[in-house]
Structures are given as C-alpha cells and as structure tokens.
Amino acid sequence: MLTRQGPTYRVGMTDEQTQRQHDGHAHGHGHGHGHGHGHSHGGGADGTGELSDLLDLDGAVLHDYWHAALDLVTATARGVAEPHDGPDLVVDLGAGTGTGALGLARRWPDADVVALDVEAEPLARISRKATDAGLPGRVRTVVADLDTGWPAELSPVDVTFASMSVHHLADPSRSLRQLRAQTREGGVVALAEFDEPLRFLPDDLGVGEPGFETRVMEVMGRAHEESVPAIGSPWARLLTEAGWTVLVQEDLRIDDRAPRHPLAGRYARAWYERLSEGVGDRLSADDRATLAALLDDDGPHALLTRGDLHLHGVRTVTVARA
Numbered sequence: 001m002l003t004r005q006g007p008t009y010r011v012g013m014t015d016e017q018t019q020r021q022h023d024g025h026a027h028g029h030g031h032g033h034g035h036g037h038g039h040s041h042g043g044g045a046d047g048t049g050e051l052s053d054l055l056d057l058d059g060a061v062l063h064d065y066w067h068a069a070l071d072l073v074t075a076t077a078r079g080v081a082e083p084h085d086g087p088d089l090v091v092d093l094g095a096g097t098g099t100g101a102l103g104l105a106r107r108w109p110d111a112d113v114v115a116l117d118v119e120a121e122p123l124a125r126i127s128r129k130a131t132d133a134g135l136p137g138r139v140r141t142v143v144a145d146l147d148t149g150w151p152a153e154l155s156p157v158d159v160t161f162a163s164m165s166v167h168h169l170a171d172p173s174r175s176l177r178q179l180r181a182q183t184r185e186g187g188v189v190a191l192a193e194f195d196e197p198l199r200f201l202p203d204d205l206g207v208g209e210p211g212f213e214t215r216v217m218e219v220m221g222r223a224h225e226e227s228v229p230a231i232g233s234p235w236a237r238l239l240t241e242a243g244w245t246v247l248v249q250e251d252l253r254i255d256d257r258a259p260r261h262p263l264a265g266r267y268a269r270a271w272y273e274r275l276s277e278g279v280g281d282r283l284s285a286d287d288r289a290t291l292a293a294l295l296d297d298d299g300p301h302a303l304l305t306r307g308d309l310h311l312h313g314v315r316t317v318t319v320a321r322a
C-alpha cells in the first residue's frame with residue numbers, strides 16, 4: 001500500500017497549474033476533511049433540496065479536487081484492469097447530484113455508469129447535468145438503500161466510487177463486505193472521505209470573538225460523533241478487514257485563500273446555512289450572532305460577498321482491489 005500526502009489543489013487553478021503542483025509536491029501523510037452534512041432519508045421537505053444545492057456547489061467550486069480524485073481512481077483502476085480491459089459497470093455509491101458519476105462517465109466512455117442513492121431528489125438532477133456536460137444519457141440512476149444490501153442488478157460491478165457517502169451507512173464494514181462479494185475479480189472500490197469538514201473562514205472575521213470557525217467545528221464534531229460516528233474511520237483497515245487489498249491512499253489537500261471561483265461565496269453560504277439548521281442552537285449566543293451576520297446577505301460581514309474566504313481542508317481517497 002502506498003500512502004501519500006497529495007498535492008495542494010487551489011480552487012480555480014488551471015489544469016496546467018494543477019499539474020505543476022502535482023509534479024512538484026513532496027509526499028507524506030495526514031488527514032483533514034470535506035463537508036458538513038447531517039443526513040436523513042426523507043424527501044425534499046427535510047432539506048434534501050438544500051443538500052443537493054450544496055453538493056452541486058461542492059462539485060463546481062472544488063473542481064480541481066474532484067478532477068484529481070477521479071483521475072486517481074481511474075488511473076489506479078486501469079492499473080489493475082487485467083484480465084478485463086475496461087470496466088463494464090461503474091457505480092457511484094451515494095452519488096448525490098452525480099459529480100462523481102459524470103466525471104467517471106467522461107473518463108470511461110464505454111462503461112455503463114450508474115448513480116446510486118437512497119434519495120431520488122438529488123439523482124433527478126443528473127440527467128440535465130449530463131446533457132449540460134455533453135454526456136447526454138451516459139449516467140443511469142438507481143434508487144436503493146444500501147443498508148438493505150447491494151442491488152442484485154448491479155452485479156458484477158467493476159468500479160465503485162463512494163464520495164463522502166460510506167460514513168452514512170448504518171454498518172460501513174458490512175456494506176464493504178457485501179460490495180466485495182459483488183465486485184468482479186480485479187475490480188476496485190474507491191472511498192473519498194474526510195476527518196473534519198472543509199473550512200471557509202479566516203480566524204478574525206471582524207465580527208464576534210476570533211476563532212469562530214474553530215469553535216463551530218468543535219460543536220459540529222461532537223454532533224457528528226452522535227449522528228455520523230463513522231466519519232474519520234480508518235478506511236484502509238476497514239477495507240482490508242472486508243476482504244479488499246488496499247492499493248493507494250492519498251490525501252488531497254484543498255487550500256485556497258480569497259478563491260476566485262464565482263460560486264465560492266454561495267458555497268460557503270450554503271454550507272453555513274445547513275450548519276445553522278443542524279447545530280445552530282448548540283452555539284453560544286455570541287457565535288449565533290456571528291453566524292447570523294455571516295448569513296445576512298445585505299450586511300457588511302456576508303459570506304456571499306466577503307473577500308477573505310479561505311477554503312481549506314483535506315479529503316482522503318483510498319482505492320482498493322477485489
């Protein structure tokens with residue numbers, strides 16, 4: 001198993017810049033984190049529409065991260081493709097709005113690419129997104145609850161990509177074992193996970209006590225321990241115990257001060273709005289007031305318009321073969 005600390009991906013970098021950083025980066029190991037989300041299995045009325053917006057913004061603003069993650073998965077899968085030439089069936093597990101599925105469809109033009117999710121609402125966006133991306137009809141969607149087992153019609157599977165989804169499963173180890181049994185020999189699974197959510201803010205916001213985001217992360221971390229305890233699991237070990245052979249684990253670091261991406265402010269706002277609904281009532285009165293100032297789009301501290309955002313964090317991609 002190769003464990004590497006990946007390169008730093010700046011939001012809005014050109015592919016050439018990304019490649020330069022990729023080529024010039026030293027390797028070590030570390031961890032960080034992706035996004036804030038509670039999860040429920042209901043319909044749109046419980047906030048899944050908001051989650052879908054957040055996922056779409058994640059895919060757009062963190063384009064370079066997604067590009068690197070999907071390239072890593074694709075290159076690793078190609079390296080172990082024997083005796084099969086290319087994948088017949090590629091599944092994006094817990095696909096959400098399909099950023100991963102669409103990227104995989106682009107990378108494997110001949111594969112049957114399936115976006116699987118327990119929620120129908122985010123999957124419903126994929127057809128339009130595929131058309132907009134020049135990939136009409138390339139991704140089919142399957143609504144299934146993996147906590148009840150792997151869908152029989154998706155077997156044998158060649159490549160499974162699971163971005164920030166496996167930690168939501170009731171028993172990730174059981175699901176990884178079930179997936180191993182339904183994966184073709186030489187097929188791969190790739191997990192993109194995080195230890196701590198992505199951060200958006202500088203220490204001093206010009207409103208409230210400095211250190212707001214650090215305190216918020218502590219509150220959110222405690223909430224996650226209760227509601228999504230699998231966040232930060234030792235995924236390489238769990239994969240090995242489930243019968244997989246881990247091939248690569250890479251930390252992809254996101255670090256962008258004053259991001260130039262036009263949707264960065266909206267992404268930060270969507271993230272904090274969701275956080276506000278999830279754990280806002282657990283914050284101190286001072287921090288609640290700061291949060292309200294950040295979410296006040298017409299105010300002087302608005303996330304939508306402030307020029308000092310600092311997107312940073314780490315997502316860890318672990319790829320294993322059957």
Ligand SMILES: C[S@@+](CC[C@H](N)C(=O)[O-])C[C@H]1O[C@@H](n2cnc3c(N)ncnc32)[C@H](O)[C@@H]1O
Nearest residue numbers: 055094095096117118119145146147163165168
């Ligand atoms: C944080 S979202 C990640 C979405 C997408 N992979 C991404 O990275 O943008 C987690 C997804 O896992 C899905 N999910 C959670 N539990 C699931 C289950 N038991 N079966 C299938 N999908 C599930 C959720 O509905 C949600 O769309």
